[in-house]
Amino acid sequence: MKRIILSIAVISLLIVSCKNAQTNQNISQNKTVKSNISDEQLMNKVQKDALKYFWDYAEPNSMLGRERYHEDNIYPDNDKHVVTTGGSGFGLATILVGVERGFVPRKDAVKRLTTMMNFLSTADRHKGAWSHWINGETGKTVPFGKKDNGGDLVETAFLTSGILMIREYFKNGNAEEKALAKKCDELWKGIQWNWYTKGGEKVLYWHWSPEYQWEMNFPLQGYNECLITYILAASSPTYPIDAETYYKGWTRNGTYLSDKEKYGLPMYVKHNGAEEYGGPLFWAHYSYIGLDPTNLSDKLINNYFDLNKNQVLIDYKYCVENPKGWKGYGPNYWGLTAGYSRNKDGGVGYDAHFPQNDHGVITPTAALSSFPYTPKESMDFLRFIYTQKPEFIGSAGPYDATSINYNNWTTPRYLAIDQGTIAPMIENYRTGFLWKLFMNAPEIQKGLKKLNFKTEKYNIK
Template identity: 75%
Template sequence: MKNKISLSILSLAVLLSCKNSQLTNTTADTKSVSVKLTDNQLMDKVQSDALKYFWDFAEPNSLLGRERYHEDNIYPDNDKHVVTTGGSGFGLMTILVGVDRKYIPRREAVKRLTHIADFLEKADRFHGAWSHWINGETGKVVPFGKKDNGGDLVETAFLVQGMICVREYFKNGNEEEKALAAKMDKLWKGVEWNWYTKGGQKVLYWHWSPSYGWEMNFPLEGYNECLITYVLAASSPDYSIDYDTYNKGWTRNGTYTTDRTKYGLPLYVKHNYAEEFGGPLFWSQYSYLGLDPRGLSDKYVKSYWDLNRNHVLIDYKYCLENPYKYKGYSEKYWGLTASYTRNKDGSVGYAAHQPMKEDFGVITPTAALSSMPYTPKESMAFLKFLYEEKPNFIGQAGPYDATSVNFNDWTTPRYLAIDQGTIAPMIENYRSGLLWNLFMNAPEIRNGLKKIGFKSTEHKIQ
């Protein structure tokens, strides 16, 4: 691939240069290497590994993130040129981490990001929104389902979250970087957020299709992973929503709050279809790669930090309780979120893993790793367990998507962009606050948050 950077060489160099590091069980197969590193070295290792998904294994024409990557080479042609909009937004943030940590050259990253912006400008759009999947060769929509062949506002929001971070990172750079920032700025400002209110209803809708119109009929109502969509819609200079759309749509007129607790921890909001435990952990991650929950509040939620941290801790405590008595669940092996899964017949499927409802003995590495800002001690224990005790759970682009100690160290040697793409950004937010600071520094975001009643003590938004 053009401009390919060998991160495996970089990672090996990092390991060899680390003081007090120790390689054990070394063989020609790098997957069987077990390492002993400091906490910072481990975070460098997993961040640079996860970056490979979006750098070495990107779709070759668009250079966007593939929907999935099959290291086991099973059915690779099914996904060869299918790129994912939301996962690619996470990939933009991952690339920024790579630049800031000097895992990849800044100049090469600018070239790649410019290429991506040019591709997205020509790709199919539906009132400014991109589709869930895009053909990386042609820019044409790849239907996610029969009626899902048009605009996907939530996936678009995840992409735009990354675009704004890219703009902020490069806007004061050299001429090439300023040009990149301008391209990203134009792209995100072209999304017609208010059009997705279906004729002015006080709620945003997830999908619109040129063939099926609004037939999917999926209003975005809290609480789940979609908060960022309302924040961006309120922040748009030309296609903004008003406060009532946020209040009546997302918060259901404030009725989405709850006094329920679990393990003594308040949940604060009614997680859709998961009111007892809070649902899969990606709900505490996708909207918060850029949106900083530290010191963030609104009329109904006094602390988004506590909301997210409690969500993660409830998942953690549930895994320790382990009501189904799965082998392996422990303080260092935990975390339930949507990913590949092991079906009863041993085949590979997909599930929104979460406490009780969809707990099948499968632990998804991104769940704990991408929770690093909320639970650094517990997430670090998981990271050490993976790299020091379970190297068979690690592949070319970091931890595999799904694992199970319970099923004799079962894993699927495959990756999903939406899972791999949250690891480096969320760990970086823990380490330096990079993406949080970039996103919250955007003037449109600050104005949008004020407009719908948010405050942030961390970023002086009142």
């Protein structure tokens, strides 16, 4: 949600002239994929491509995920060493997929992950939380906005989800792997989640700054991408919140429920600022890299999987209906979420795309990261973009923003927060690998029970 609200504040940083980036055929290192490639081969390919963002293009000192990687080498000033906290969390999950699938050697991953955890242990922290952006060379906070220069609890949650999965994956390994798991455990236990209730209010707040204190004043209230923040806060063995904070804060005392439908599909909750069709699709991805929504319920929601599936299907059906008449939209080319976008002058900006804010730009991560919910529709998109739109593919997979409508416009650029959900969510569809790691963590089991979540799949009753 902050990516929508703050897009105006950061637009001067994110907009860079890019009128020469409309074809990118000379930049792309990928050739057209043969149409007879199997579904399994395609999923392997896009997962391996997305891994390159975090393995080949990581910030060289911290080894964390850079906020952005631009193949055209056009960057905002002093940007190449800015790492993103949340995107790095998705990168941790991506690297785990790489290890599990044999894309990267396990021992090399352990060495790199150890470097990352060591960096995070010495980087600036604000009551245990990390900032949205960090200088990868110095570990110092890089302001995301004037007053957003302290702890970012939501970005910290995305990072922590990855840290816990790293811990769970390596905790029974060799000595080096156990040492890595121990570092992860220490980082997790140092986050003061309950501090972010602003003195005990029954709601979590997104930001706290040593300089500006609570002036950002952004309570985390559903529904958007922030559910995982409450799950982790409730699960903390050191600085937990109680169940009342979840139900009074996140669910707005239950008033976030909705009886609306779109295309005959129940929405279940009120999507903040997007109640007609639902919000950008990252709301169905970010919290669910580790949190398995399959038959997951709490006191208000009967099935989180259905909630997410319907949001994605509504987005899909909107693109197929295509009320604005954009060229290219259809069953093979769909998906609206936050990411790079096309400005009126043809340059590159940033926007949070969803049906009520549709500008003819399709963001590949939207459909690709929705595989668990819409496997056929997501596979149709994956096959189409790789076999018929090679100009939309770069060295790290599909570029962040594409548009058939604007003469196959794209930009040879990637954002960590978008590229980082592709491999994990596809893997969760294929094997449930990351879901199993996260959901079986002892603290998560206790935290979910505290909040009255239930799922027979993990024996949480």
